[in-house]
Amino acid sequence: MDTIFALASARGKAGVSVLRISGAGAWDAVSALCGGRLPEPRRAALRRLIWQGDILDDALVIVFAEGASFTGEPSAELQVHGSIAVVDAVMRALGQMPGLRLAEPGEFTRRALENGRLDLEQVEGLADLIEAETEAQRRQAQRSLSGALGRLAESWRRDLVQAAALIEATIDFADEDVPVDVTPEVTALLARVQADLSAQIAGFGAAERIREGFEVAIIGRPNVGKSTLLNALAGRDAAITSDIAGTTRDVIEVRMDLAGLAVTFLDTAGLREATDAVEAIGIARAQERARDADLRVFLIAPGEDPTELAQVQPGDLVRIAKSDTPAAGGVSGKTGAGVPELLSEIGEILSQRASGAGLAVRLRQRQGIAAAADALDRARAALDPGGAASEIVAEELRSAARALEILIGKIGVEDLLDTIFSSFCIGK
Missing domain, CATH: 1.20.120.430 (tRNA modification GTPase MnmE domain 2)
Known part of the structure; x- marks a missing residue:
């Protein structure tokens, strides 16, 4: 089996960059760069990397014995200065050595799986940990990675x-x-x-939502303030606002971290009888996404009776739009009144649902x-x-x-x- 190598840290300028080598020829490759002066296994040592008479860098070198590395193979890590030129020079040197080649995507982890260092759940947990955006996703991925x-x-x-x-x-x-x-x-x-x-x-449902994210739909009649509320929640102008009915003709999404959970807020087209084919499509999409959302926030106009709206279902949060009195159920995207209270309630509801998450x-x-x-x-x-x-x-x-x-x-x-x-x- 080939000995593989790759840059394990992010590409670009950094204080330190890490190159990983794994396979039967890993120690020989490092020895060739270090002039035969390999450090003791699992002990970091400063070594000057030289290839064909050219000094590449002064690096921290760590070697791992077979069975005691991430992949289960003889492995090594080179911690070099995070210069693009330095990384390229070391990579070129490794690529010129017989039996070494650049690793394919995920190949180190695949070898860890094949050598029994990780099981499939742990491999998936590692992938989720790399992709984690919120605290809940991090904790969930760590549970999977721990097996x-x-x-x-x-x-x-x-x-x-x-x-x-x-x-x-x-x-x-x-x-x-x-x-x-x-x-x-x-x-x-x-x-x-x-x-x-x-x-x-x-x-499973709660665990999947933690990993994929919850969806919260903002629903209501045209011009009731849905887009303004979305902008207030996002802290930026994510949706176009105007006094013209039907301005929002599609579903606008804003993803954010709420109470440690990934939450996507959906601004939907106003619920009304469509006046043209394009608006009809937008309303249909809004209704479909709203049905599939994990939670719905229904905005109503002052004085409007929510019980008269057929779309309001048990479990929906109802707020009086364009109102500066949060205690009476009001919320205003323009002034920000009631927005913290609304976010707090949404976070509490979703956190309670997430608490029932399983390991799958x-x-x-x-x-x-x-x-x-x-x-x-x-x-x-x-x-x-x-x-x-x-x-x-x-x-x-x-x-x-x-x-x-x-x-x-x-x-x-x-x-x-x-x-x-x-x-x-x-x-x-």
């Missing part, structure tokens, strides 16, 4: 293996000294796993968990009096385990036999 879901899935796997071992023991070793009726113990194991799976499925944050993970839960439902039904034979129960347990492969990998026959032998002392 929290993988550890939980491993506990599910142990329970499934134990349950399968009990069932298989009654099938394959019926004449041996094993429990006659394993149903109560198997039922308890499956119930415990099912409870955890159900909790993760229930918390991607659709792939949810699908794997849901498939496992379905298989366990069928297994428990087969355990009921008058249900299917033990062979069918065992097959459903294997289906549940296979569904979790996406998180924890495949459980094999050897795992199953090891559990049977250790638990029941078969053949003693």
